[in-house]
Amino acid sequence: MSSDVRFTDFKSDKQPTWCPGCGDFGTMNGMMKALAETGNNPDETFIVAGIGCSGKIGTYMHSYALHGVHGRALPVGIGVKLANQDLEVMVAGGDGDGYSIGAGHFIHAVRRNVDMTYVVMDNRIYGLTKGQFSPTSREDFETSTSPEGTHQQPVNPKALALSAGATFIAQTFSSDSQRHTELVKQAIEHDGFGFVNVYSPCVTFNDVDTYDYFRDAIVDLDEEDHDPGNFDQAKDKILDSEKEYIGVLYQDDDSVPYGERMGLEGSMADIPDGAPEDATDLVREFY
Amino acid sequence: MHEDLNWAIGGEAGDGIDSTGKIFARALSRAGRHVYTSKDFASRIRGGYTAYKIRTSVDRVESVVDRLDILIALTERTIDENLDELHEGSVIIYDGEQTTMQDVEIPEGMIGLPVPLKDLGEEAGGAIMRNVVALGAACEVSNFPIENLDEALEKRFGDKGQAIVDNNKEAARLGQEYVREEFDAETDYDLECTDEDYVLLNGDEAIGMGAIAAGCRFYAGYPITPATDVMEYLTGRIEEYGGAVVQAEDELSAINLALGGARAGARAMTATSGPGIDLMTETFGLIATTETPLVIANVMRSGPSTGMPTKQEQGDLEQMLYGGHGEIPRFVLAPTTVAECFHKTVEAFNLAEKYQIPVYLTADLAMAVTEQTYDPDEFDMDAVEVDRGKVVDEAEVDEWLDEKGRFRPHAATEDGISPRAFPGTIDGAHMTTGLEHDELGRRTEEEDVRVDQVDKRQRKVETAQEREEWDYREFGDPDADTLVISWGSNEGAMREAIEFLEADGPDVRFISVPYIFPRPDLTEEVAAAEEVIVVECNATGQFADLVEHDTLTRVRRVNKYTGVRYKADELAEEIRSAVADMEATA
Known part of the structure; x- marks a missing residue:
């Protein structure tokens, strides 16, 4: 049935409550298109969403989905994927969910390299709680909880990922629908942990990192003769604080996902209606 | 002749105490003797006193007693730590050639056997075998056929090659011969062997085995004493059945990984201890409200905070019953023996899936990390049933x-x-x-x-x-005026306490409760008794509170929170004096 799947099959009949103009609309549409165009269908797809504006995405999409506690979306997604290798697993959240409360899980998810996709809607602000600074906010960003700036460095999630052994790092911009969709598709098709940071502007609480700002600042790596397989080039681009690159920053073509390293296949849901046939051997071990 | 023998090896952490104790326990088990073990240990890799203790008998043994008959002391402190339990005629085996042990004074009335453990170990192939030399010496002292030790050594060292096995067997014989030739250590210990075949395992292992039997295929956890043995047991075994163990970056991740596994349809679990439960509690509410079946084993240790990580306590009952914000439906199961750890694990998975609810399965340290013998039929795999509940295809x-x-x-x-x-x-x-x-x-x-x-x-x-049946286990005299209630691992000590009390104490009806929530209603049982005593290893009497709540009757609390499990004879004395006190004030 997968060939018949259209991206609207991934859309639920629930209308998003995001603010008009929110970057998350474009982010979600690209995710749905990418899923459909990579041959997935809603009944074999599992979306895990974090907490925050972005976390509502599971409700607006149609698939198997779980909307969990703040910051723990990645472990849930990893658990789903390992327990059933046949599912397409996509985790979606915001910069607060992924790089603040969930930062610990982020680096471990990266280095574990489970075959799944992680889409972070990075708007550099806490929107759902009405405008506090986030881990990716600039140092001079003034908010209700940082009236004179944040007094701290923003997190560079792509640098964290690269240093943690990432096998796929991409950056997209939610309003560049075609490019965003294409990059999410590449992340889905990557054999391993496909990490996509999406500039997904908040039109209500962030008047610095706006659509206009990103349109001016963005440089597409396709126009830069960038080789994603080259670690040093990736490092230089990721650490370049002057520009906002979009495209595949880094990809390791030799990536072997965790599930494969563990020898996992298929679903763990299928079990006998009693103890396994040779379970008595387990008892005998204790002689 | 003694009916049971109480044996111990003690020294510094890092001396191989645990490993050596297990070898001797295995040898006794292979010889068809029952074994109940306990550990005195500290939370560190090296340094600090640690001991592995074995009580053995041809009859079942369910607890420790306040007596030590044979002690292998690798340090002087080992003797000091056990002075209360040693008695006239106790045998102390030690290395008299060791500089730190040369001036050891053996307490009056006890038999000191200085054996050159290290030298004999070197003779057999390496000083590292000094503990096995001591085991050989212990075999001679207790009239225990050394061939049984050979079997245990083969099991322990078999994967290291025949040469290592042979060296160890030789080390044991050198120890045995040394004692035979140098001392006239005529003791009245005679460790009779039987034809029985027992298995020897601890509660954590029983939980792990129960999990595989029940179809658990996904385990995620973070190492924590005393629950780590569950993860170590499953690692390398669950894979044989198509499953996986994931060592998470922390407990927050562990519980969410397990939740993910369960949402994907796997029977999933995690195991941890109190501090881990603290971290998992937010997600516990999520599991309950998303109606996800999950088993969370809480192997209790002494708290609060880091507390005494290697010590016994039953302090987490309220944490499991009430932890989390909002009103969270849950089940709490508390097996009362090592074998029940197996059965209740299977039951926990069925309950979790039938009712799509998180289930706490709690064992306490006293049964989780100490080995006990069982008839293998206690773990009847043919009797395991898997009920997945209302799964729709x-x-x-x-x-x-x-x-x-x-x-x-x-x-x-x-x-x-x-x-x-x-x-x-x-x-x-x-x-x-x-x-x-x-x-x-x-x-x-x-x-x-x-x-x-x-x-x-x-x-x-x-x-x-x-x-479902939320029943209790009952022992003692059903018509006795005194009703003793306990939960968790106290069952073993209390069952033996009843035997101590049969001589000169009150008759006792004993109810051991393996279900904390839902739990059996004890109103009638409490009403029928003159005195009701609730025994538990915590300071405030958390289960006693529940009994009072359920039955609207005041109960007597007998609590221990020293970090050490109840000994049977000690508990008998506690019951005796509690009853005397209650009768005096009645």
Whole structure:
């Protein structure tokens, strides 16, 4: 049935409550298109969403989905994927969910390299709680909880990922629908942990990192003769604080996902209606 | 002749105490003797006193007693630490050539056997075998056929090659011969062997084995004493059945990994101890409200905070019953013996899936990390039944779609139990969330839907209370005036305490409760007794509070929170004096 799947099959009949103009609309549409165009269908797809504006995405999409506690979306997604290798697993959240409360899980998810996709809607602000600074906010960003700036460095999630052994790092911009969709598709098709940071502007609480700002600042790596397989080039681009690159920053073509390293296949849901046939051997071990 | 023998090896952490003790326990078990072990240990890799203690008899042994007959002391402190338990005639084996042990004074009336453990070990192939030399010496002292030790050495060192096995066997013989030739150590110990075949395992291992038997295929955990043995047991075994163990970056991740595994349709679990439960509690509420079946083993240790990580306590009962914000439906099971750790694990998985609810399975340190012998028939794999509850396949999904063809994972049914569709089931795609939700799993704040969903989750618990047996285990005299109630691992000590009391103490009816919630109603039992005593290893009497709540009757509390489990003779004395005191004030 997968060939018949259209991206609207991934859309639920629930209308998003995001603010008009929110970057998350474009982010979600690209995710749905990418899923459909990579041959997935809603009944074999599992979306895990974090907490925050972005976390509502599971409700607006149609698939198997779980909307969990703040910051723990990645472990849930990893658990789903390992327990059933046949599912397409996509985790979606915001910069607060992924790089603040969930930062610990982020680096471990990266280095574990489970075959799944992680889409972070990075708007550099806490929107759902009405405008506090986030881990990716600039140092001079003034908010209700940082009236004179944040007094701290923003997190560079792509640098964290690269240093943690990432096998796929991409950056997209939610309003560049075609490019965003294409990059999410590449992340889905990557054999391993496909990490996509999406500039997904908040039109209500962030008047610095706006659509206009990103349109001016963005440089597409396709126009830069960038080789994603080259670690040093990736490092230089990721650490370049002057520009906002979009495209595949880094990809390791030799990536072997965790599930494969563990020898996992298929679903763990299928079990006998009693103890396994040779379970008595387990008892005998204790002689 | 002694009916039981109490044996110990003690020294510094890092001296191989645990490993050596287990070898001797295995040898006794192979010889058809019953074994009950305990450990004195510190939370460090090296340094600090540690001991492995074995009580052995041809009859079942269920606890420790306040007596030590044979002690292998690798340090002087080992003798000091055990002075209370040593008695006239106790044998102390030590290395008289060791500089730190040369001037050891053996307490009066005890028999000191200085054996050059290290030198004889070197003779056999390496000083590292000094502990095995001591085991050989212990065999001679206790008239225990050394061939049994050979079997245990083969099991322990078999994978290291025959040469290592042979060297160890030789080391044991050197120890045995040295004692035979140098001392006239005529003791009246005679460790009789039988033809019985016993298995020797601890509670953590029993939980792990129960999990595999029950079909658990996904385990995620973070190492923590005293629960780590569960993860170590499963690692390398669960894979044989198509499963996986994931060592998470922390407990927050562990519980969410397990939740993910369960949402994917696997029987999933995690095991931890109190501090880990603290970290998992937020997600515990999510598990309950998304109606995800999950088993969480809490191997209790002494708290609060880091507390005494390697010490016994039953302090987490209220944490498991009440932990988490909001009102969280849950079950709490508390096996009372090592064998019950196996059975209750199987039961926990069935309950979790039948009622789509998180289940706490709690063992305490005293039974989790110490070995005990059993008849292998106690672990009857043919008797294991797997009940997955209301799982719907593709043919059945249709019955649970709403008018728009959407699956209803939280359908408010009469018994409160909703259909469960594993991901991959065509037309079963659905959302679930930690937010209050409607039948479709979508966020809602509508008052009537909120009430419907709270009620249906609560109704599952009521259904379980009606459909399942939440019974207790009973021992002693059913007509006795004195009723003793306990939970967890106190059962063993209390059963033996009853035997001590038979001589000169009060008759006792003993109820051992393996279900904390739901739990058996003890109103009638309490009403029928003159004196009611609740025994537990915590300071405040958390289970006693529940008994009082349920029965509206004041009970006597007998509590121990030193970090050490009850000994049978000590507990008998506690009961005797409690009854005397209650009778005097009645």
